[in-house]
Amino acid sequence: MTTTLITGANRSLGLETARRLVEAGHTVYAGMRDTATGAEARAIGARPVQLDVDDQQSVDAAIASLPRLDVLVNNAGVLGTSFGVEDLSAEALRTVLDTNVVGLVRVTQAALPLLRASDAPVIVNVASGVGWPRLLSTEGTDEFGVRAIPYAASKAAVIALTVQYAKNLPGFRINVSDPGYTDTDFNHHSGHQTVTEGTDATVMLAGLDASGPTGEFHNRHGRIDY
Structure with a gap:
């Protein structure tokens, strides 16, 4: 059975x-800062695990608690x-980068030994179209109206580091997903997509086998072209 950490x-x-x-x-381990907030995760059959991406000790303990990892x-991130x-x-920028970029690398690096032991290791990094310059600069897209600098910069970094991880780890399938403008707390529930639609790309990429793509950026409609 595939073991997954989110x-x-x-x-x-x-x-x-x-x-x-x-x-x-x-078998899903649901990482969260406070497992007291894990009632919904438990109700769907996931296993809450304390994991704060900003805390190396927390990350190391969470990874050490896993029996295996495929x-x-x-997914963790902040809007700022x-x-x-x-x-x-500078501090506002640093706060977002620390969680969305440094935190992602912290978790990934800690997880690599377990992932290397998997027959088909997969990493999915959740980014956003606001990290994609073409979408940010094209009138008529959902992303064009976004003015926030730290969040956009952090997601651009996530896309770039995904490509670089994929080049360095050719035996892995490492890709990045764009949830799109989804109805979440992040945007005060103003998004026009459901959370199910917003997770389509992430779920698809999480299910890849060794023949799947790597180093690519996808939304629910498919690969996002450069």
């Missing part, structure tokens, strides 16, 4: 990803407090 899995996209992968037959879904230039500061 970070930030106590609500929204992470919780829906957990539900769908449990339904697909995965799929890592790096800066939404333009006037409220932007």
Whole structure:
């Protein structure tokens, strides 16, 4: 049976990803900062595990508690407090990058020994179309109206590091997903997609076998072209 770890899995996209992968037959460990918030994860058959991507000790303990690992879904992320230039500061940028980029690398590096022992190791990094310059700069896209700098910068970094991880680990399937403009707490439930639609790409990429693509960026409609 496939064993999967999902970070930030106590609500929204992470919780829906957990539900769908449990339904697909995965043994899912639902990473979350506080397992007291894990009632919904338990109800869908996932196994809550304390995991704070900003805390190396927490990450190491979470990984050490797993019996094995085949799929890592790096879903945890923060939106931040800066939404333009006037409220932007170096500290605001650092906070978002620390969680969305450094935290992702922290978890991935800790998980590599277990993933290397898998017959078909998979990593899915959840990014966003706001990290894709073509979408950010094209009028008429959902992304065009976004002014926030830290969040966009962090997701651009996630896309780039996914490509680089894929090149360095050719035996893995390592890809990045775009949930799209999905109805979540992040956007005060203004998104036009359901959380199920928003997890389509992540779930598809989490189910890849050794013949699947790697180093690619996908949304629910397929690969996002450069």
